[in-house]
Amino acid sequence: MATALLLLLQLVSLASASHHYGGTVTYSYKGRNPDGSFRVDFRNRVTHDGCQYSHSQTCSTGNCGLVTNQQRSITDRSTNAPQSNRQWCETETVEQRKVPTDKPFDMRASSCCWIRTRNGVSGWRFQTQVDLGSRSDTGKPNRSPDIAILPFLRVPQNCPRTYKLMSFDPDGDTVRCRYGDIRNIECSGCNLPSGFVLEQGSCSLHYRNAIANPSVFGFELVVEDFPQRPISLSYTDGTQSYKAPLNPMRHKRASFQTYPPTTAAPTTTAAPTRTVAPTTTTDNRHLHGTTPLSKLPLQFSFLVDPPAPSCVDGLYLPKFVHPTPEDGQHINAEVNKEVEIRVRAQASHATLHDIIISGPLNITKHRSTRGDFVIRWTPGPDDVGDHYPICFAVESVIDPASTLPPQTTIYYGLHSHVTQSPQSGIYQSEMRCVLVNIGQRLIESHVTCHESSMTVEVERSSLPGLHEDHLRLSDPSNTACNLQTNSNSTHIIAVVPLNACGTQIEEDEENLVFKNEITTVDNIHDLVTRNHLLEVQFYCQYPKRGNVSQGFTAHRRNVVVWDKGFGKFTYEFEFYPDSQYRQMIDPGLYPLEYDVTNRIFMQIEAKSTANNTQLFVESCSAAPYDTPNYWPTYSIIENGCNLDQTVQVHRSANPRQFRFSMEAFQFIGLHDQVYISCSVLMCEAGSSGTRCSQGCINSPLTGHHHHRKREAITQSARHFISQGPLRLKRSAESTGSPATPLNLNLVFIVGCLLAAAGMISAVALYKVRASKVKYQPLASFEN
Incomplete structure (x- = not known):
C-alpha cells in the first residue's frame, strides 16, 4: 500500500511539472522575527498548460527554514499557444519562510517536462541562491533583483526584434543575465538557441532569424547581481564573506552566421532583412572567482511564427500609443490604493484580440468597450519598500480580408523554401515592462459610492499647506462641484454627481466605472495648470x-x-x-x-x-x-x-x-x-x-x-x-367555452403520443420518469 501511494505521489509530481512553459523565482527579506529568525518571502511564478499545476522548491544546501504561510493565485492565462491544448496559465505562489540563520542557502526545483521544444530542452531546472549576510555598504541583507518576463513570447519569422528583460536591483548592484551553464542544476539544454543574441550586461535578448515552427525555443537564463565595489557580508555567528564586482574584462568569442533573406508577401512591405548577424556568447569560466550575491532562474518559451505580411508596427503587429507607459518606466504607488496601468495599441490591418500580462499576486486585467486595456493591482501593507515588475504585450489577429495572397513563397533556412497557403495568425506587440515602487500611504482619503453620486473625503492633515481654494475637480463650472460647499475643518469633502463635475464614464465586461480627480491649481477657474502638486484620483465601480x-x-x-x-x-x-x-x-x-x-x-x-x-x-x-x-x-x-x-x-x-x-x-x-x-x-x-x-x-x-x-x-x-x-x-x-380546453388538451396529448412513438422506448421511458412537469404557455382562449 505504501509503495503504491509513493508511486502515485511521484506520478502526481510529474504531472504537476509537465508541460512547462517557464517561470521565475525572486525573494525579499522582510526582517527579523521575535525569536531572532529571519523572514524571507519567495515569489515563485510558473507557467504550465493548465492552471491546476504548480511546483515547490526544496532545500539543496544550507538551512532553508520552514514555510509559515503560502498564497497562490492565477496571474494570467491565454489560448494563444500552438501546442497541446493550445493554452498556457501563469500562477504565482508567495511563500513566507522562517529561516533560522543568515548563512547562505540554495533552493532547487526540477522535473520533467517542458512543452515540446526545438532546442533540446526537456526537463526543467530552477536554482535560487540566497545570502542573508549583512552588507557592509547598506547594513542590511542583500535584496535580490526584481526580474520579470512574459511567459510566452512570439514573433513572426521575418521580423527581428529586441526584448529588454526586466532586471532592476533595489540595492543598485550590477545585474547580469546569462544562459545557464551548469547542466542539471541551472539548465537542461544549456545552449543559447541559434538565431538569438543575449547581451548579458543589459539583459537584452535580440531575435535575429529562425525558421518558423510550432515547437518553441526553451530559454533557461540565470540572473545574478554583483556589487559595484568590493563589500563584505557579516553573519550572526561572527564570520564574514567577501564579494567583488563583476570583472569588466569579459572573454568574448564572436562568430558570424549568414542567414538567407526571408520573404513575405510580394505586395507588402517587410522589414529589412539581415544577411549577416553577429552571434556573441560569453565564456563564463573566468568568473569562477567572482561569486554573485544571489542567483535566480529566469525561464520562458519563445515561438517563431510564419512570416507576417509586414513587420511595420501598427499594421499587423500591434503598436503601442499614448497613454501606454514606456518600457522600464517607474510607477509610484501607495499601500491599499489601486494602481491602474492603461494600455492602448493599434493595428490597422488586424484586430486587437487580447493583452497578456505578468505581474504580482492578485493582478487583474480588463478591456474597456473603447478598446483600451486596463491593468489593476492593489499593494498591501506588507509590500512597502518592495518593487514589483509588471510586463505586458498586446496580441492581434489578422482580418480575413488582409491575408496573404493564395500562394506565397516563404523561405525556411539557408537554401530551402516551400510554397504554402497562408493561414490567419496571431501577432504580438513588443513586450514592455514597468516597475511599481510601493511607498507608505501619503494621502488619506475615502470614497463612498452612492446611487447617483460619489463622495470623496480627504484628510486635511495629509495635505499640509493646501486649501480647497487651490483644489478643484476635473470640471468645477457647476456650483455643485465647489469643494468649499461640503468641506469642514478636518476633511475636504466633494460630493460628485455621476453626470457632472467632469466625471468620466468607462465600461468593461463587468462594470461601469465613473472617474474624477482632485488636483491643485493656481486659480480654480483655470483650465490647465503646470503646478500639479497633488492628484487624488478616485472612482466608483458599479456592477452592470x-x-x-x-x-x-x-x-x-x-x-x-x-x-x-x-x-x-x-x-x-x-x-x-x-x-x-x-x-x-x-x-x-x-x-x-x-x-x-x-x-x-x-x-x-x-x-x-x-x-x-x-x-x-x-x-x-x-x-x-x-x-x-x-x-x-x-x-x-x-x-x-x-x-x-x-x-x-x-x-x-x-x-x-x-x-x-x-x-x-x-x-x-x-x-x-x-x-x-x-x-x-x-x-x-x-x-x-x-x-x-x-x-x-x-x-x-x-x-x-x-x-x-x-x-x-x-x-x-x-x-x-x-x-x-x-x-x-x-x-x-372566466368566459371561455368548457369544450375548448378539452379539445386543446386532446390535441396536446395526441401530439405527445406521436412524438413519443418516434423515440427509442428506453429513452422515452427515461424522459417520462425524469420530467414530471411539462410546460408551455396556454392559448388565450384556454382557462
Whole structure:
C-alpha cells in the first residue's frame, strides 16, 4: 500500500511539472522575527498548460527554514499557444519562510517536462541562491533583483526584434543575465538557441532569424547581481564573506552566421532583412572567482511564427500609443490604493484580440468597450519598500480580408523554401515592462459610492499647506462641484454627481466605472495648470449585471444590486394597468389576478441620475416556484430576444426604463402560479460595442425561437428577491367555452403520443420518469 501511494505521489509530481512553459523565482527579506529568525518571502511564478499545476522548491544546501504561510493565485492565462491544448496559465505562489540563520542557502526545483521544444530542452531546472549576510555598504541583507518576463513570447519569422528583460536591483548592484551553464542544476539544454543574441550586461535578448515552427525555443537564463565595489557580508555567528564586482574584462568569442533573406508577401512591405548577424556568447569560466550575491532562474518559451505580411508596427503587429507607459518606466504607488496601468495599441490591418500580462499576486486585467486595456493591482501593507515588475504585450489577429495572397513563397533556412497557403495568425506587440515602487500611504482619503453620486473625503492633515481654494475637480463650472460647499475643518469633502463635475464614464465586461480627480491649481477657474502638486484620483465601480426578481403577492422594497466596496444601482420592477404607463398598480391591491385574455404590463427601471447610462434587459423567465434555480423555466426573453410570441416592447423616453407586456399564462400541470425573474445590466449610453448596443443576439434556432421550450437555467441567488406569484382567475370566473380546453388538451396529448412513438422506448421511458412537469404557455382562449 505504501509503495503504491509513493508511486502515485511521484506520478502526481510529474504531472504537476509537465508541460512547462517557464517561470521565475525572486525573494525579499522582510526582517527579523521575535525569536531572532529571519523572514524571507519567495515569489515563485510558473507557467504550465493548465492552471491546476504548480511546483515547490526544496532545500539543496544550507538551512532553508520552514514555510509559515503560502498564497497562490492565477496571474494570467491565454489560448494563444500552438501546442497541446493550445493554452498556457501563469500562477504565482508567495511563500513566507522562517529561516533560522543568515548563512547562505540554495533552493532547487526540477522535473520533467517542458512543452515540446526545438532546442533540446526537456526537463526543467530552477536554482535560487540566497545570502542573508549583512552588507557592509547598506547594513542590511542583500535584496535580490526584481526580474520579470512574459511567459510566452512570439514573433513572426521575418521580423527581428529586441526584448529588454526586466532586471532592476533595489540595492543598485550590477545585474547580469546569462544562459545557464551548469547542466542539471541551472539548465537542461544549456545552449543559447541559434538565431538569438543575449547581451548579458543589459539583459537584452535580440531575435535575429529562425525558421518558423510550432515547437518553441526553451530559454533557461540565470540572473545574478554583483556589487559595484568590493563589500563584505557579516553573519550572526561572527564570520564574514567577501564579494567583488563583476570583472569588466569579459572573454568574448564572436562568430558570424549568414542567414538567407526571408520573404513575405510580394505586395507588402517587410522589414529589412539581415544577411549577416553577429552571434556573441560569453565564456563564463573566468568568473569562477567572482561569486554573485544571489542567483535566480529566469525561464520562458519563445515561438517563431510564419512570416507576417509586414513587420511595420501598427499594421499587423500591434503598436503601442499614448497613454501606454514606456518600457522600464517607474510607477509610484501607495499601500491599499489601486494602481491602474492603461494600455492602448493599434493595428490597422488586424484586430486587437487580447493583452497578456505578468505581474504580482492578485493582478487583474480588463478591456474597456473603447478598446483600451486596463491593468489593476492593489499593494498591501506588507509590500512597502518592495518593487514589483509588471510586463505586458498586446496580441492581434489578422482580418480575413488582409491575408496573404493564395500562394506565397516563404523561405525556411539557408537554401530551402516551400510554397504554402497562408493561414490567419496571431501577432504580438513588443513586450514592455514597468516597475511599481510601493511607498507608505501619503494621502488619506475615502470614497463612498452612492446611487447617483460619489463622495470623496480627504484628510486635511495629509495635505499640509493646501486649501480647497487651490483644489478643484476635473470640471468645477457647476456650483455643485465647489469643494468649499461640503468641506469642514478636518476633511475636504466633494460630493460628485455621476453626470457632472467632469466625471468620466468607462465600461468593461463587468462594470461601469465613473472617474474624477482632485488636483491643485493656481486659480480654480483655470483650465490647465503646470503646478500639479497633488492628484487624488478616485472612482466608483458599479456592477452592470444583476438578477431582478419580482412576483405579485406582496409589494416589497426595491431591488438593490450591491457589492461591498462598490457602488449600487436600484432597480424597480412595477406593474401597470395599461400601455400608457401613467400610474403603477397600487401595492395594496396585490396579489394581482389575470384572465388568460389579459395582457400584463411591466416596467423595469434603473434608478440613477447618471444621464449617460442605459438599461438593458438581457433575459426574463417564468417559473411556478419561487426558487432561483428551479428547473425547468419558461423563457420569455433570452439574449435580448423575445422568445414568447406574445411579448411586446413599449417605448420609453428614459433609457433607464424598459417597458414590456405579454399575455398571461400558466404552467401545464397542477401549478396555478407564476413567478417572473429578469436579468438586467447597465451600459454606457451611445457607446458602440457594448452589450446594450448589440441588442438581440439570435440563437441557432432563429426564426423558430417562439416555439422553443426553455431548458433548465440556474440563476444567481445573490440578487434574487421574491415577491410572487402571479395568479390566474379560476375557470368559474372566466368566459371561455368548457369544450375548448378539452379539445386543446386532446390535441396536446395526441401530439405527445406521436412524438413519443418516434423515440427509442428506453429513452422515452427515461424522459417520462425524469420530467414530471411539462410546460408551455396556454392559448388565450384556454382557462
